[in-house]
Amino acid sequence: MTSRDFISEVQNTWCPGCGNFAIQHTMKKVFMELEGEGVVPESLVLVTGIGCHAKIADYFNLNSFYTLHGRTLPVATGIKLANRDLTVICHAGDGDALAEGLDHLIFAAKRNIDLTVILHDNRVYGLTTGQYTPTSPIGFKGRSTPHGTTEFPLNPLRLMLASGATFVARGYTRRMPLLKSLVKAALTHRGFAFIDVLQVCASYANLTDYYEKRVYELKGHDTGSYEDATMIAGEWDYYSDSPIGLGLIYQKEGPIYEPTPEKEVLWGSRKDLVMHVLDSRT
Amino acid sequence: MTSRDFISEVQNTWCPGCGNFAIQHTMKKVFMELEGEGVVPESLVLVTGIGCHAKIADYFNLNSFYTLHGRTLPVATGIKLANRDLTVICHAGDGDALAEGLDHLIFAAKRNIDLTVILHDNRVYGLTTGQYTPTSPIGFKGRSTPHGTTEFPLNPLRLMLASGATFVARGYTRRMPLLKSLVKAALTHRGFAFIDVLQVCASYANLTDYYEKRVYELKGHDTGSYEDATMIAGEWDYYSDSPIGLGLIYQKEGPIYEPTPEKEVLWGSRKDLVMHVLDSRT
């Protein structure tokens, strides 16, 4: 599969102006770059949840596993453990990965399993027509909270830091060059990489103006310092008026998850092992 | 129910030396104190998971809901929303609340629902005879990891801080007076209170010696500072050799979760409301 078209022929049904286009475009550019650097596209696997974000599985002409709402991470973990040579990328939604399946996200970070999570954080349930998610600002009037929510949002970056993630970054769909460099870095990071992508939802949560006024590019902090990272991650609380830092927040090297420390097969054959076990039971 | 016996007549089956006894004893003392201060015991509700810790539901002569493995928090949330006058206490296990049902714990903290979680953190699945939990130290040889785990533990305190908990503390079953003051403070805290209780498991993870060498009582830090709290919570990483601070780590006031901002019933009767809706649909 040399010189291939990464984008499939499936008709795209994202709304006009949707930030998912920017993510798709960015991914494509990174994939092309990686291909140039010798990564065979057949070794890429996209794992998606269910939601608008997840349609990216259909839109890329790449291996994909279109899973369930909230379940990208365990599927991706299974795939990665099955074959360490695959590059596994989760495209997850904010409802998806932070509500329905938050448990899995935290455990993937804890294990430092070698894969990348792109969180399409549009701060709303898009596909189910606009209910609040864990990152929706307090007061959000969605269809399940027409009188306005009364909950503060979760800060996914802080959660990921507290969970042991070794690569934590924030992107924004209207800052594509930065997003591209973050995705590239995440894909080449050895270990668990998480990018919270602030994604514009044109239909239910168009925060473009809000973001444009506040985003700035992070520069010069020590990306190896957990304390600095925690502080930077907390600068913006996902609802009130403060600058929103974009870029790499934290990165460190750590041992990659292997279910057991054993590395080699000790038994010449399964049959020998079975015989040994049976023998010990007489 | 004046002057009552808080302990039920059910035969206790915790192993000799189990830290759960200390927790039970501490709770009893706090309950008695509260009763002295006018809290009616009938307004207390214990909500437990499944595991050794959970047997406390049987052992207290108090209202209790013995739920499922991992599910204390949503049940407790339902109870509290149903009746704000009840004092709801979750007795959860580390496998219970940090693995099977971690999602719920984080959301309870996020919502700042007014209840207390006592985490019986024995760092092992006790009742299912000794498998590793999210807080087990790396290298732990349990029955599901006889060759030793390869995962770093989660730090529940950091997770809770990152989730928005408004009361975060650490206790230890062999420091009962401190534990008692923490439990009392948690129960009187308005909002979500979390105590990570390092609980000795005599049968599968007897870390008494390890703890005794390292624990110290936290003093003098600013319990209102999130940054300080994050640092203190991270001093010990749940596996390596460092001092283990016990005590209140963080506390702040915050708005209590109410599903909707509406406070009053706007419709004289249900019938009026139904009529109004039907009317608008002709």
Next chain:
Amino acid sequence: MDDLSVLVGGRAGDGINIAGMMIAWLMNASGYRPHMYYDYPSLIKGGHNFAIVRGTPGQPRAIRTRVDILLALNQDTIEKHRDRIHESTAVLFNADRAKGPGEGIPVSDILKRHDAQAVMENSCLVGAFAKSAGMPTNLVSSVFKRHIPRYVEKNLDVALDGYDSVRTSHNLAPSLSRPLPVVSGNEAAGLGFLCSGLDAYVAYPMTPSSSLLHFLAEHGPPAGVTVVHPENEIAVMLMAAGFAYAGRKVAVGTSGGGFCLMTEGLSLAGMAELPVVIVMSQRTGPSTGLPTYSAQSDLHFVLHAGHGEFPRFICAPGDATETMSWSKTALEIAWRYQVPSFVLMDKHLSEGFFSIDTERVGGVAVRGPETGVASPLRRYIDSPSGVSPLAFPPAAGHVIKVNSYAHDESGITTEDPVIVELMTQKRLRKEASLEAEVQRLPAVVTGGNPGGTTAVLCFGSTAGVSEEAAERLRYRVVRPVVLEPFPAKAFHDALSGVERTICVEENVKGQLSLLLRRHGLMTDHEVRRSDGRPFEVEYLIKRLEEVPL
């Protein structure tokens, strides 16, 4: 003419459902009872959406294939529905985005004329519909004023220009029925719950159950109903258990995938004897399947979900009126017997619109659970009916313990085989009491030709189409509304004189048929559909006629 079918179609985002509803209200105001089916793919913008609205003087509960008026916002609508067009169909289309045959409407000109936005295209078509159907302009104004929330005047201007741009093609026979409320099946469930004293509704969004959440989130809180949308469906079910323990009447709603996640909590409700109502609205599976299309393929899952054995109540209403009645009944039964209680629905019913005759809404009278406390209270005290008196914390002088483990009468964990057996028998006895209750309910409905020797058997949302088809064919319809405990006697009675049975279902395995076998009835023939689309009247008649004699 007195049976009018209208199709309005365009892209997602064009407001097709709103156009459909306006048409329904116009019919309603003309004394015609409307029924609307809304067909849309699972996406927000683009793709083909359409609604079919049918009006007749009596309540229609199914759609026909043929339409009398076709309103096309784009060319696709005409192409995709060619087989619905017959010689007297009036095809009215947006001349900017489609070309005939039919009558083109200069929509963009009209919008420009009134300085109106593109979203008002649909109003223009609705106006055209009114003219085509022979409705007077004052009806159009009054319905627009009543139902358009914003920019009424501009929408009305646009509609009236649309009105003026086409001819009248159909003359509805006058009907004197007074307008009734028009609601979706989900809204009817919500109304039933409100009437029967619901205290709390907990749900995570999932098509086709979401609109019940939306309805109660909007109307519940002002009426004192707590509405919670938590982190996921596991939390939904367990929060509901908490509410029930604390004495608050609670319901949850979901569809297949979400229901999977509730099954562990369901089994808990069974063991701990907690009253919880579950609205389970089916869609095409397996797995994510077709989120916005229908199915009746979860019947056996709902019958058997949750490990272990415990009593449950399952009813499957057939239209909005029945949904309102049975959701009341389901809540009442849940509390009377302290069991999980299901309202089994599907996309056609949940999202279909029907006028609702509140006078026909029945449902068991609210009698409530047995309460009162034994001293000291034993939450699971045995009784002849198997039902224990209820009390909730705080109850002065009592401790109230519920437990997911096998437990004794006080709710304390036990492993003693004698006590375990006692409590198992108690739950079985509760099931027997529930069975007796079902005998007092209108648990089996007979329709069509009551003397027919061929019976169409069906359940749930296929009620309407089955009855209409059966009437035509002079067949009988026998439909269990309660599916568990199964009203076997009433069902067999309703079949008396029947020589031939045809089971109509929207699934591949014949799930109702399998259930009937358990109760001694081997159905003779099967008519099934599994692509998520509704049986239309003509289609079902054809399928029934194909069944060998």
Next chain:
Amino acid sequence: MDDLSVLVGGRAGDGINIAGMMIAWLMNASGYRPHMYYDYPSLIKGGHNFAIVRGTPGQPRAIRTRVDILLALNQDTIEKHRDRIHESTAVLFNADRAKGPGEGIPVSDILKRHDAQAVMENSCLVGAFAKSAGMPTNLVSSVFKRHIPRYVEKNLDVALDGYDSVRTSHNLAPSLSRPLPVVSGNEAAGLGFLCSGLDAYVAYPMTPSSSLLHFLAEHGPPAGVTVVHPENEIAVMLMAAGFAYAGRKVAVGTSGGGFCLMTEGLSLAGMAELPVVIVMSQRTGPSTGLPTYSAQSDLHFVLHAGHGEFPRFICAPGDATETMSWSKTALEIAWRYQVPSFVLMDKHLSEGFFSIDTERVGGVAVRGPETGVASPLRRYIDSPSGVSPLAFPPAAGHVIKVNSYAHDESGITTEDPVIVELMTQKRLRKEASLEAEVQRLPAVVTGGNPGGTTAVLCFGSTAGVSEEAAERLRYRVVRPVVLEPFPAKAFHDALSGVERTICVEENVKGQLSLLLRRHGLMTDHEVRRSDGRPFEVEYLIKRLEEVPL
């Protein structure tokens, strides 16, 4: 005598299961095939535990009520099992913690004599057992040396003093059978998986499935099997889906509550056509129920779990040998048909011990899935069998897409009713192919008196006791091992000549009976038990005799 039953009892923490196993190994070494039942409450220390070990020259697969030797570490053991004692029962007890009647053993003196710890009490009783059963001391030493991991000498000294402190009460008839391996049902499943090329096992601990996790966690990794214990059962099932997608043979294991959480992933496996083996070991429900006791009450849940309709394979082996065969078969079938495949077990089978005759272990030959790639690969390409060729990433020149939505042959989401129907039919055809495969398997087992006109019907772990009881009563036993797709023809054939059927089950609703009705068989009588305890041979005979003729 050639049928010896031994009960050893004490408190949790006394090492009763180890004592039981030592007795089993002693029997095994004497040429007697052992079967052990271990009864314990869900707690770590305290409470009453006991094991019953029965040995006969041929393999026993059930326990008797009456015991020949009763070993009591405490008084409770004598009190609780009085009804098992008959005139020739030798009661041997720890004289420090119990008083007769029977032969007291001065356990604490013996321990003191050898400076041994309290945990060695059980060795003392095991030694006493050997003497009572007439076994020679050299047998005791060799078995201790083989099976005691630590402090062998001291344990042996203690045992031999125990040996010396009692009389010989039973003289086992000599048996020449060669010792066979003794394994639990769960271990047999693990061995079957290892033999059939399992690559990965994923599980969250839950009684009674946990010991399979423990077994594979210990023996799997050195053999290249990846074993993962993740955060919860949802993750378990989804990780398994990931493994299967990437081409690795994977199994999961759980019990009722955990299985509930897997049902959404199960439906995904059905839709995405992913081969996953599920070991589902039942325990007493509903809900947390009795975690350490047995049941057969999840059959219908397993038959119908997951929303929507998709093919699945379910087998329910009856003992360890069958478990080893059928777990091989289940894995093979999963891959051959790309379906979820169940090994349905229960506590009695999972945690019961049996000697296993590896020469009798069968199971379908490994033929593997159809592989090979179409170009460009369409993961769901239609075929006459309904089975599509498999390929896994990375596959040069191909993209491999799986999807939980309704999808086309390439795995791309679709809402087109024609394609949806095509793929539904493909899955149905796969089910038909699977049905044909089941006809080639020994899916129905006949036992007891093959000519009997009364047939005992049962499934799973009640196989052994049913056969033994039936032999006594000259009844036939007809037992489906495959429950889905149900081998209806083979089952009806096996019933030929039968005039009367009695269905034996460990549940309250008669779940096998209900399943049989679906296939046209109305069972005549039912014998059920639901307190979590096994049918003992005498008890089942009595219950069968009580059934009216």
